[in-house]
Amino acid sequence: MKRRLLLILIALVFTLTASILISIAVGSADIPLKTIAKIIINHNHVSLSAEEVIILQIRLPRVFLGVLIGMALSVSGTTMQALFKNPMGDPYIIGISSGAAFGAVLAMQFSYTLVPLMAVICAISTAFVVYNLAKVGGKIPVNTLLLSGIAVGYFLSAITSFMMFKSGENLNQIVFWIMGGLWNANWNQVKIIILPIFIGMLALYIFSRDMNVMLLGEESAETLGIDVETLKKILLIISSIITATAVSMSGIIGFVGLIVPHIMRIVVGPDHRILLPTSAFTGGTILLIADTIARTMGEIPVGVVTALFGTPFFIYLLRSRKSSY
Amino acid sequence: MLNVKEIDVYYGDVKILEKINFSTKEGKLLGIIGPNGSGKTTLLKVISRILKPRVGTVLLDESDISKMRRDEIARKMAVVPQETSISFPFTAMEIVLMGRTPHLKRFENEGSKDFDIAKKCMKLTNCLELAERRIDELSGGELQKVVIARALAQEPKVLLMDEPTSHLDIKNQIEIMELMKRLTKEDRMIVIAVIHDLSMAYIYCDEVMLLKDGNIFSFGVPDEVLTSENIREAFCVQASVKKDPLTNSLSLVIPRKEKKRKIKEKGLLKIHIICGGGSGSTLMHSLNEKYEVTAGVIHKFDTDFEVAKSFDIDVVSELPFSPISDEKFKENLNMIKRSDIVIMTDMPIGFGNIKNLYSAIYAIENKKEVLIIDETPIEERDFTNGEATEIFKRLRENGGIFLKDTHKLLNFLKDFFEKNKK
Numbered sequence: 001m002k003r004r005l006l007l008i009l010i011a012l013v014f015t016l017t018a019s020i021l022i023s024i025a026v027g028s029a030d031i032p033l034k035t036i037a038k039i040i041i042n043h044n045h046v047s048l049s050a051e052e053v054i055i056l057q058i059r060l061p062r063v064f065l066g067v068l069i070g071m072a073l074s075v076s077g078t079t080m081q082a083l084f085k086n087p088m089g090d091p092y093i094i095g096i097s098s099g100a101a102f103g104a105v106l107a108m109q110f111s112y113t114l115v116p117l118m119a120v121i122c123a124i125s126t127a128f129v130v131y132n133l134a135k136v137g138g139k140i141p142v143n144t145l146l147l148s149g150i151a152v153g154y155f156l157s158a159i160t161s162f163m164m165f166k167s168g169e170n171l172n173q174i175v176f177w178i179m180g181g182l183w184n185a186n187w188n189q190v191k192i193i194i195l196p197i198f199i200g201m202l203a204l205y206i207f208s209r210d211m212n213v214m215l216l217g218e219e220s221a222e223t224l225g226i227d228v229e230t231l232k233k234i235l236l237i238i239s240s241i242i243t244a245t246a247v248s249m250s251g252i253i254g255f256v257g258l259i260v261p262h263i264m265r266i267v268v269g270p271d272h273r274i275l276l277p278t279s280a281f282t283g284g285t286i287l288l289i290a291d292t293i294a295r296t297m298g299e300i301p302v303g304v305v306t307a308l309f310g311t312p313f314f315i316y317l318l319r320s321r322k323s324s325y
Numbered sequence: 326m327l328n329v330k331e332i333d334v335y336y337g338d339v340k341i342l343e344k345i346n347f348s349t350k351e352g353k354l355l356g357i358i359g360p361n362g363s364g365k366t367t368l369l370k371v372i373s374r375i376l377k378p379r380v381g382t383v384l385l386d387e388s389d390i391s392k393m394r395r396d397e398i399a400r401k402m403a404v405v406p407q408e409t410s411i412s413f414p415f416t417a418m419e420i421v422l423m424g425r426t427p428h429l430k431r432f433e434n435e436g437s438k439d440f441d442i443a444k445k446c447m448k449l450t451n452c453l454e455l456a457e458r459r460i461d462e463l464s465g466g467e468l469q470k471v472v473i474a475r476a477l478a479q480e481p482k483v484l485l486m487d488e489p490t491s492h493l494d495i496k497n498q499i500e501i502m503e504l505m506k507r508l509t510k511e512d513r514m515i516v517i518a519v520i521h522d523l524s525m526a527y528i529y530c531d532e533v534m535l536l537k538d539g540n541i542f543s544f545g546v547p548d549e550v551l552t553s554e555n556i557r558e559a560f561c562v563q564a565s566v567k568k569d570p571l572t573n574s575l576s577l578v579i580p581r582k583e584k585k586r587k588i589k590e591k592g593l594l595k596i597h598i599i600c601g602g603g604s605g606s607t608l609m610h611s612l613n614e615k616y617e618v619t620a621g622v623i624h625k626f627d628t629d630f631e632v633a634k635s636f637d638i639d640v641v642s643e644l645p646f647s648p649i650s651d652e653k654f655k656e657n658l659n660m661i662k663r664s665d666i667v668i669m670t671d672m673p674i675g676f677g678n679i680k681n682l683y684s685a686i687y688a689i690e691n692k693k694e695v696l697i698i699d700e701t702p703i704e705e706r707d708f709t710n711g712e713a714t715e716i717f718k719r720l721r722e723n724g725g726i727f728l729k730d731t732h733k734l735l736n737f738l739k740d741f742f743e744k745n746k747k
Contacts, residue, residue, distance in 0.1 A: 085412070206431065213423050215413045219375050220406060224479070225399030225427035270413040273434075 005274050008267065012281040016067070019285050023063045023292040029054050062185035065193075065249060066291040066302075067284035069182075070256055072197045072246040074283025076239040077257030078264075078276055079204055082211040083235050084142050091243040091257040094149035094236065098156040099126025100247040101178050105163045108170055108177075115177070116189075116248040123244035126152060131236060139229055142218075179301035180253035182291050189249045200242035201280060207235060208272035215270065255306040256287050259314050266317050286310065326350045327372070327483055327515055332381035334367055334539075341367045342539045345381070349532060351482070351513040354505055356526040356547075358519075359536030360560050365519045366407060368536070369485045372517070373404045385483065399427035403476035407487040407519075409468060411460050417471045418456040421447055424478025439478075446477040449504060451497075465492035473501065477508075484508065486518040490525070498522075502529045523566070527551050527575035535559050551575060553631075565635035567628070578635045580613075593617045594742060597664040597688075599657075599681045603628035604670035604698075607731060609636055612738075619664060621657040622649045622681060649680040657684050666694045666741070668734065671701045675708040682716040685725070694741070695725045696734055 024040075025033055031051050039055045048056065073091050081089035092098075103122025107114040130152050134145040164174050176183075210231050213221045218228045243257075260283040261275070268274050290305040297305075332345040342364045349355045357365045370376040372383055374390050383390045390398055403424070411420070421443040422435050429435065435443075447453040452470040455463060463471065469492045476484060486505070490498040506529050508514045520526045526533055526547060533550040535543040537559040543550045553565040556577075564579045596612055598605050598620045605620060606629055612618050613636045621641030623630045633640040641657045643649050649657075661667055667688040674682065688695045697720060707713040721727065728734045 087412075209426065209429075212415075212419075213426055215415070216411060216420070216423065217406075217409070219370075220404070220409065222375055222395060223373050223399060223402070223404040223406075224423060225394075225396030227395045265414070270415055271419065 005268055009274070009278060009281075012278055012285070016281050016285045016288075019288050019292075020063055020067065023066075023288055024055065024059050026292055026296060027054070027059060028296070031055065057186070061187045061190050062182050062291070062295075063288060064190050065185040066182055066288040068190065068193055068197050069246040069250050069253065070260075070283040070285070070287025071201065071280040072193075072242045072283075073253065073257035073287070074260040074264075074279040075201050075204055075276055076243045076246075078261040078272070078279045079211065079235050079239045080257075081261050082214055082272060083232060083239075084146060085215060085217070086142075086146070087262065088258075090254075091239065091246075092252070092254075094130045094145060094240065095126040095153040095156065096123045096240060096243050096247065097252045098153040098160065099123040100244060101252060102126075102156040102160045104177050104251070105160050105167075105174050108174060109163070109167070112173075116192075120244045120248040123247060124240055126156065127236065127240040127244070131233075140232055142232075176301070177251040180247075180251035180303045181294070181299075181301050182250055183299060185249075193245045193249055196245045197242050200238050200245075201276075203238050204235065204242075205273075205276050207231065208276050211235070211272040212270070252303075253287070253306070254303050255310055256283055256290075259306075259310055260286060263314060263317060326384075326386055327517075328382075328384040328387075329368075329372065330382050330384065332368075332371055332378045332383070334364070334371055334376060334378045340539060342371070342378070345541060347534065347541065347544055349515055349517065351515055352509050353515055353531045354509045354529060355515070355517045356520045356530035356533045357517065357536060358521070358523060358526055358533060358550075359542070363536040363559075364539045365536055366487055369404070369487050369517065369519060372483075373402060373485055374398060375404075396427045399479060401481055402483040402485065403479040403481035405469075405473050405476045405484070405486040405489050407491070409472050411468075414459045414461055416456065417447070417452065417458050417460055417463065417467075418443060420460050420471055421456075421474045421478050424475040427479060442480070443474070443478050446474040447471070449477060450474045451500060466494060466497055469493060470497070470501075473504075481514070483515045483517070486516065488519050488521060491521070498525065505529065523551060523556070523577060524575045527568075528573070547575075553635075563635065563637065565631055567631060578632060580636045594666065594745070595619070595664040596666045596668060596738075597621070597661050598668045598670065599672075599684060600629050600668075600670040601627055601672040601678055601681070604672040605629045606632040608668065608670065608734075609633060609638060611731075611735065613638065616738075619660050621660055622653050622678070622684075624677070646677065648677050654680045654684065657681075658687055661688045661693065662691060664693065666696065666738070668696045669698065671698045671706065673706040673708060674703075674713040679709055679713060679716075682713060682720075685720055686716065686723070689720065689723045689725060695720070696737065697725050697727050698729075698731060698734055699727045700730045 025036055031054065035051060036055055039052050076091035077089065080091060080093050081087060100119040100123035103118035104115045107118035130149045131140065133148040134140050136144065164171060167174060210226050213224050213226050222228050260279050264275055264279045264282055268278050286306065291302045294300050294302040294305045328348040329345055332342055334342040345368060357368065359365050367376065371378050385401060422439060425435055425439040425442065444453060447456060450470040450473045452467060452474055455467055455471060460471065473489060490501050493501060502525055505516045505518065509516050530547055532545065533547045534541055535550050535555055542559050543555050551566055556564060556566055564577050566575055567578050568575050594616045596616045596618050598608055598618060600620060601623050609618060609620065609632055619639045620633050622643050623633065623640055625642050625645050630640065630642055641653055641660060643653050661684060667685065669685050685695055703714050703717045728737060
């Protein structure tokens with residue numbers, strides 16, 4: 001059993017590496033593999049050729065950004081599903097997406113450079129408000145949390161829609177941002193999000209066994225020595241931060257955070273000690289491949305690709321297991 | 326040692342438990358019984374610190390649990406909840422291993438020692454063969470055994486169980502109760518279990534707590550707590566408790582509900598039963614539904630007396646082991662006078678109840694139908710040196726109707742009833 005899981009993990013790491021290499025090679029500009037290898041190994045030129053710019057400044061940062069965001073969304077989604085004991089859980093469940101969208105659209109009224117910052121601030125503030133709305137006598141009942149997340153989400157979406165309605169020629173930009181995509185990827189973005197996302201994922205991994213116990217129900221978890229309320233707080237904070245960080249750079253990419261945990265639970269089982277790392281690698285791979293496809297199909301939004309190709313695959317896995325889960 | 330001191334619990338403004346005070350110690354199996362909503366589950370939740378009481382403390386080995394860390398409590402106390410639903414596909418073994426959580430450090434994985442403990446606990450609850458099965462595909466009973474194994478894997482000193490046998494068939498119920506008994510006696514555990522089955526509580530518990538409306542109604546050894554009076558008052562039922570000294574077990578006698586309605590009906594046939602020593606119990610049971618039944622003279626604490634009481638049957642009773650007094654004898658004759666039919670069962674007859682035979686004679690003299698069950702011949706149950714046999718002869722000569730057994734008697738009554746209707 002253990003050996004099988006290790007093999008799966010190795011296979012996933014290998015797949016991710018291979019996907020990264022392929023994605024670098026694929027694109028509208030036809031650059032031979034040999035040239036690509038040469039550019040990556042040996043690029044300390046003062047002035048870059050056009051090919052070098054495409055590889056180093058456009059494709060590489062976009063590849064890494066895709067992997068990072070895929071990982072962040074999948075890990076966060078897995079955590080939320082454990083926290084809510086609900087298969088419908090996803091990274092955006094406590095209003096982060098609507099908060100981020102609200103922040104981004106608000107920022108667009110003034111300056112495009114403010115978009116990521118406003119998105120992350122509004123996303124985290126929304127999570128904070130939702131959390132406090134749900135608090136009853138020092139405890140957060142997950143159903144109340146879920147419902148206040150939905151309620152606040154609708155409220156913010158209403159404001160966002162209103163701003164969109166009034167925004168005139170900016171509408172295109174707003175719609176694109178809300179659909180999510182990696183069009184503007186650059187190294188700066190990678191640099192900003194890599195640390196929060198990696199630290200956040202590691203921090204969540206520390207609590208992976210506690211997440212297993214949480215699935216037994218909160219009262220049972222308490223009698224097994226877990227401080228449930230503290231754990232919920234920690235998980236919510238960390239997963240809100242990594243989701244908000246990811247969203248601030250890419251807009252709202254759906255599907256990955258919801259589906260990847262399910263796929264991996266079917267493949268490796270529900271134990272979070274193996275589920276979290278495998279979800280991270282698979283999430284990174286899936287978003288990267290989807291973005292590469294989106295790129296080559298004329299820059300369609302990546303969310304369209306993930307849903308279009310991911311859903312049939314997911315349904316196939318679901319049906320082939322037969323039993324419910 | 327577990328001390329519960331002055332606990333008050335509220336849900337909002339509703340008081341659930343009030344001034345709960347008790348203690349129990351190693352080696353005891355404490356059963357909590359009581360009607361629905363009396364606070365049994367709440368009490369368990371307070372002891373395990375899932376709920377905080379508004380007032381009061383729970384002391385585990387002298388230390389206040391509200392000041393202990395959760396994992397510290399979990400190493401000493403385990404809980405088997407009323408309902409467990411796990412919708413994620415863990416194997417049974419993985420679930421039991423989760424019982425080791427409080428013993429593991431943050432980055433520590435389960436080692437071979439933990440696997441051994443988990444296996445041992447699954448063997449104890451008889452579910453080791455389920456180890457690799459998916460938890461969400463087990464039956465209710467199988468799941469319950471796995472959850473109990475998980476609790477045992479915590480290696481607790483105190484085990485709290487909320488209706489641990491509610492999903493189990495009778496074989497598994499007995500196995501789990503035996504296991505609980507063994508854990509208290511051999512491993513010196515404290516086991517506190519909410520139990521609905523009063524006979525299980527009577528057989529297995531060392532102590533029983535009866536809760537009613539959030540208060541301790543009664544607390545003590547099963548014999549003290551599980552009395553007819555307590556059960557009637559706490560559960561508001563007409564049932565009575567019957568203890569069998571031979572098997573040291575307890576059963577509940579529940580009367581049919583129709584009695585009170587029947588009394589009001591006019592023209593109901595009145596039957597008086599002369600019985601004793603348990604010989605009339607079945608008759609009272611089957612006749613009480615259709616006829617107005619009285620009985621006497623029966624000695625107090627006789628099985629027939631208890632049954633009559635539980636059916637709310639009017640009965641003339643005499644003090645235990647005393648001969649029937651003239652006063653009671655007359656009272657019995659008055660009852661006979663008012664009845665249409667008199668039945669005498671084949672009870673043993675000694676000097677204590679010989680007057681009951683004279684009542685039968687009186688009945689015949691007063692033109693009553695006197696039915697006498699004669700399954701065991703009188704010679705075999707005459708402990709009066711022949712006096713009873715003599716009276717029997719007179720009964721036979723004067724028109725007593727002798728019937729071979731209860732079945733024949735019931736048939737006779739049916740015919741008699743039909744005839745009377747016309």
